[in-house]
Amino acid sequence: MPRLNLHLSTLSAGFVAVLVGFASSVAIVFQAAQAAGASEAMTISWIMALGIGMGLTCIGFSWYYKAPVITAWSTPGAALLATSLIGVPIQQAIGAFLFSSVLILAVGLTGTFDKLIRRIPLSLASAMLAGILVQFGLAVFTSLQVQPALVGSMLIAFILGKRWLPRYAILLVLATGFLMAWQGQLIRFEHLELHLSRPVWVWPEFNLGVVLGVGLPLFIVTMTSQNIPGIATLRASGYERVPVSPLISGTGLASLLLAPLGGFALNLAAITAAICTGPEAHPDADKRYQAGIWAGIFYLLTGIGAATVVTLFSAFPQALIFSLAGLALFGTIANSLSVATMQADEREAAIITFLVTASGLSFLGVGAAFWGLLSGMLCLLIFRRAP
Template sequence: MRSLLSDTSLSTISAGFIAVLVAVTSSAAIVFEAARTAGADEAMIASWIGALGLGMGLSGIIFSWYYRAPIVTAWSTPGAALLATSLSGIPIAEAIGAFFFSAMLTLVVGLSGAFERVARLVPGPIAGAMLAGILLQFGLATLTSLQSQPVLVGAMLLAYFIGRRWIPRYAIILVLACGVAVCWKLQLFAPDQIHWQAAKPIWVTPEFKLSTLISVGIPLFIVTMTSQYLPGAATLAASGYQRVPVSPLISGTGLTNLLLTPFGGFTLTLASITGAICTGPEAHPNPDKRYTAGIAAGFFYLLVGLSGATVVALFSNFPKALIAGLAGLALLGTLGNCLASATADTENREAALITFLVSASGISFLGIGAAFWGLVGGLGCYWFFKQDNK
């Protein structure tokens, strides 16, 4: 505990808070839509958020403490998007059964170690290029949000440049403070309309129907593995945390998921986008102390879970431009490191470039996102050119 207190800094706490802020405000609406499609009422939706917040908080804190690395867990946003389009007409008990089945498959993959063996086959430049392609959208969103909210985002950009020039360790804190101050001045949000309300867990006994397991459970498992675990593992590796074994993380999130599915915890996974906020140099200049950012994120997720829909409503009250600008600026350093890693090796530069372009394109085939197809295209080119060089 003494080392934890000495390693914790304002920047790591800020990184954890920003990671949770970005995660909740950018994708909570998708989770709400998925729950409503399954027939959940307002109390059930609060239970879903409570279960997810509790699972993300506890798993993130335990993993970060045990491995001394900034490990952030998250709900699967692509998975929530999949559920929002596939749960229509399916009873909520059957949906919970599909969540349970997907979590069981995740646990089996983690215990078998199959994921880790496959992950070793992905060269560093390809992994870095895939993550860079994912992060590119957040950097571009900062510029596009400048058009919709020029005063707000312009002030945040100015704060970032000033912070990077004189107080680089606390640049993102300055950006956040500036953004909130401008929002307050321009009356872009109304905190007096938010009232605290705790989430109450609601148990739903899972029901297993083969057609639902095939149409919902298996796609949810595949989307989560390809669109979340792969980028999440790449985030850790690209940030210098190759020592962290991925299989126990998959097993741990799978087991946590199993315990929480009756309350609406549809899936837990490794965070990639928000995880990168805690693994980058903006969180702490010393990589060995960034684990406190993961613990801070876990703490804030616990608050989200305990407060339920109230915290979500509070975060959602911020303008989208503030969240977009905050995320893009917070991830700028990580994006630069990933691009440097992807292009450093001249022999693999073309394969990495293809990975980057496909991952950044946002394409989706068969319900599987661009990150997976970027990895497939990049690895195909990598092995093709490697054979040609022989």
């Protein structure tokens, strides 16, 4: 393990990324586990496997490439599983997870995904990222209507922090939000109990119908709705030197090893990654990799104490989580929009990419990020071929 110099800004960015990642979508993972008929012990094992997988990959990738590489579980994949696994035996569900993981690993090893990504212009990748993140920025002000004192104080702390303590602005926002929520009795720790996680191994069974009906869609959703935006986040933040294929292969291998414990799909993160790749994490882009390592450490802790962590995250008010994420992403949203509109001959295609992505359009089970990028690429192709 490399020596990790303590920079509070990178530590807070890593913590916020984990807090937002878990609190915003852990309920969907619960629904997916319940749909597969998982017991309470199995459900905790799912969270443990995902937490440990994300922790090890975040630490390994970030340290090796000296870039803030953040991984996550496939949230669209979990949503897909929540509806597709009803009535499916847990053993066959695990078989589908293994099939999806093998496909992801194969795509990474062959370099197919890397070749595809390199054909996407930076302006469109940035526009897609901005479209993904804009809803989080808007959530700050919609949450302001629900909890004006809490969110208003966090917003003021952000503005003052950016003016006088820019490196610690998000840490100041986090501390302010916690104190205001505590004072307003919005944090509930009554049901908090300390428990260590225990793995539950499930031997897989392979059913052709389940493999094709669950495993294949899980692979497609994970690649299109998660890995493409994840790579776009790294590129838009200036980390184009990080190779794509090893990242895809690594997440595929981790998913393959953890699938029998419930690790259904690991992939590159976009939203939580943007928290660690932006200037709020550290003014020096070469030191932001430390935020990725801190995120990995916090993910490991959440995996080890999955049962406790789930109740801990559920104790925080949603307004605090949404506002914290939105404020942490302000800089990345601004930078992405700037890069997206920089090239005059690509501006219209970038705007279409941004609007389609921001619309939340979903078609054939594939999310808006993929359709936004596809729309922008088609428009760019038409514009360049026009006489």
